[in-house]
Amino acid sequence: MEHEFTKITKQILAQNFSASGEQIFAASELIQYLDIKTKSANKGSKSRGSFANLYAIYVLVEDYLLKDFHQSEMYSDYEGAVYTNIFKRQRELPFGQKLQNHALNHRLNEEFKRYFATCDFIPILRNPKTNRYWFNENLLKVKIQENVHNIAETVIQIVDAYVEAKRDSFEKFLQLCKEAQTLTEEQAIEFIKQIVAPTVDARIFEIVSYSILKYYYSDRSIYWGYEVDRLQQENL
Structure with a gap:
């Protein structure tokens, strides 16, 4: 095909x-x-x-x-x-x-x-x-x-x-990211929707997905350990 x-x-x-x-x-x-x-x-x-x-x-x-x-x-x-x-x-x-x-x-x-x-x-x-x-x-x-x-x-x-x-696809993506710094919140949301669409290159999709997750979990922590009184806190 x-x-x-x-x-x-x-x-x-x-x-x-x-x-x-x-x-x-x-x-x-x-x-x-x-x-x-x-x-x-x-x-x-x-x-x-x-x-x-x-x-x-x-x-x-x-x-x-x-x-x-x-x-x-x-x-x-x-x-x-x-x-x-x-x-x-x-x-x-x-x-x-x-x-x-x-x-x-x-x-x-x-x-x-x-x-x-x-x-x-x-x-x-x-x-x-x-x-x-x-x-x-x-x-x-x-x-x-x-x-x-x-x-x-x-x-x-x-x-x-x-x-x-x-390479051209990736360079266009970088240029779009630079331009996105001047967008309003509504425009930024629309921009993000476009760059995680099914037509976007795999590497770009992964970079954007990682960025979204990093921001979402930036102020969240988990507690883990093997004993209840000896738990460790780690930032996600």
Whole structure:
């Protein structure tokens, strides 16, 4: 099912592959997976950003491009990307500072197989002994009739566009919060209702919910302990 960000994905495909863009969208499991994982760019508060799995794809495809494997047939001879390098690169990307290694090691592959059970390929190839990683080049090459299209650059562009959409959403939220300082009480209540609506990004929803709860419980305390005459008071 298409969503708001699907339009951006298809625009990028059209720019890169002209009339073949729609066919590539339909034929590529990787593009379809990206489409699934980018739906939170414009979706509701329960749709979290998918940075872990997207960045696992991103760093390996980026490594593939930086070494110009999209312009050669030498990727099968490549010794593989060094784990510490790609893990560090993940954390350098926007919203990636606290990412763990789960997506690189198994989570991305497992989820991909759930969505595309009949696909012959998994995204990430790994040698546990050497701790080297590759992106499965079979997923980067899409055959349309007699032509084989390499979608590596397109993958990077789609993820970049998704990150920009998420960042733009967050920056708009911060700007709205600054403007909210001048609102009347009635206007402030209406503002809060809007930013906990189902169309709001998950991170924004969580920040606002926490702020409301923090204010509500700021002057309340609880008493707890294991003996009646030795209770402790703690501010909520």
